[in-house]
Amino acid sequence: MTELETQVVVIGAGPAGLLLSRFLHDAGIRAVVLERRPMGYVLSRIRAGVLEPGSVDLLHQAGVGARLDREGQRHEGFAISYGEDLLRIDMQSLVGKSVTVYGQTEVTKDLYAAHQQNGCPLHDDVPDVAIEGLDTDRPVVTCTIDGEPTRIHCDLVAGCDGFHGVSRQSIPQAERHEYERVYPFGWLGILSETPPVDHELIYASHERGFALCSMRSNVLSRYYIQCKADDKPEQWSDEAFWDALKAHLPEHVAKTLVTGPSIEKSVAPLRSFVCEPMRYQRLFLAGDAAHIVPPTGAKGLNLAFSDVHYLSTALIEHYRDGSTRALDQYAERALARVWKAERFSWWMTSLLHRFEGDESFNERIRQAEFDYLVSSPRYQASLAENYVGLPF
Incomplete structure (x- = not known):
């Protein structure tokens, strides 16, 4: 049995865990990162690609913004079509901000490359992580590292291991309050x-x-269509996908669509989910371990980064000053922003999707919502304000 000592154990080496460990290392706080999957798998996952300006700022603060600046695409607006009508939301004009299109896969690669240089321990392919003693001064995280049973003694645990990870499940069920809406469709x-x-x-x-x-770039496109929640990618040929996509778009847009072989195809389920609290004793949840949003509003990765902002700031203050003030406020501050993003993502999902068995009343409401959006610059500004991200 190997016995290790550290200050913070970060469970999960996705973008949230890597960014958090980066900030902790730069502040002189000892951390160990554990990832249940092989890093090759983590680095190949295809995920979201829209970064709020706050997320871009955090990546620059972490010293990993160089490739983002070179390859990221700054977008000052986006369009919403309803049938054949097309409305451009000019974010730069409406709220003075823009977003950056840069894939989560690339963000993860940049963070991992920086992590390899800073010497912070990271162990991947560790599927048996368990957390013990959260009600004590020194919790223990147990796992098997390179075939050796290991116990890591720490002060605090950061759970950044996603919706299916061990961190949230380590909170007793009686202490967890989970709010969920599962949508009856997915994205192909x-x-x-x-x-x-x-x-x-x-x-x-x-x-x-x-x-x-x-x-993802000027020569790499990412397209989605609404599908049944239980659809499988292999049910859809490339030809069937392109035909369906063209049918969903205004005619003048569909005519300019360039098609080609797919190099990746997947179906993503949609759900809204929040776990409260985001802190349990010496465990702090961040990112998908605590909340999920439907991808319609491009909030998932950005919410994870705002969690990291709040949590890293609190941890640095704690180890620098011995204060628990920010740690005690972490869950409340994070959840205030989470619920606003949940509301926005739910609103966009409700506005843009078709629900099976939908009544004509609901369809007319959606049409009225779109008409109001077209006619009201103030409503467009509200949409733009939420899309570029509320302040941390």
Whole structure:
């Protein structure tokens, strides 16, 4: 049995865990990172690609913004179509801010490359992590590292291990309050080596359902259409996907769509989920371990980063000054922003998707909502304010 000592154990080496450990290391706080998957798998996951300005600032603070500056695409607006009507939301004009399109896969690669240079211990392919003694002064995280049973004694545990991770499950069920809405559809997404249909994102609502035209670069496109929640990627040929996507888009947009073979195809379920509290004794949850949003509002990665901002600031203050003030406020501060992002993501999902068995009343409400958005600059400004991200 190997016995290790550290100050913070970070469970999960996705973007949240890597960014948090980066900030802790820079502040001289000892941390050990544990990841249940092989890092090759973590670095290959295809995820969101829209970064709020606050997230971009955090990556620069962490010293990993160079490639983001070179390759990221700054977007000052995006479009929403409803049937054949198309409305551009000019974020720069409305609220003076923009977003950056840069894939989560690339963010993770940048953070991991920096992590390899700073010497902070990271152990991957560790599937048997367990947390003990959260009600004591020195919790213990047990696991198997390179075939050796290991006990890591620490002060605090940061749970950044996602929705299916061990961290949230370590909070007694009687102490957890979970709020969830599972949507009766998913997103079928493909990645293709084709030029994007537009230089900005297009969110489309059509009688056939939702679609999204996004991109990773000028030659790499990411497209989605609404599908059944239990659809499998192999049920959809490339030809069937492109035909469906064209049918979801305004005719003048569909005519300019360049199609090609998919290099990745997947189905993502949609849910809204929040776990309260985000702190239990000496365990602090961050990112998908505590909350999930439907991807419609591009909030998942950005929420994880705002959690890291609050948590890293609190941990640094604690180890620098011996204060628990910010740690005690962490859950309340994080959740205030989480619930606002949940509301926005729910609103966009409700506006743009078609629900099975939907009544004509609901469809007319969605039409009225879109008409109001078209006619009201103030409503557009509210949408833009939420899309670029509320202040930390």
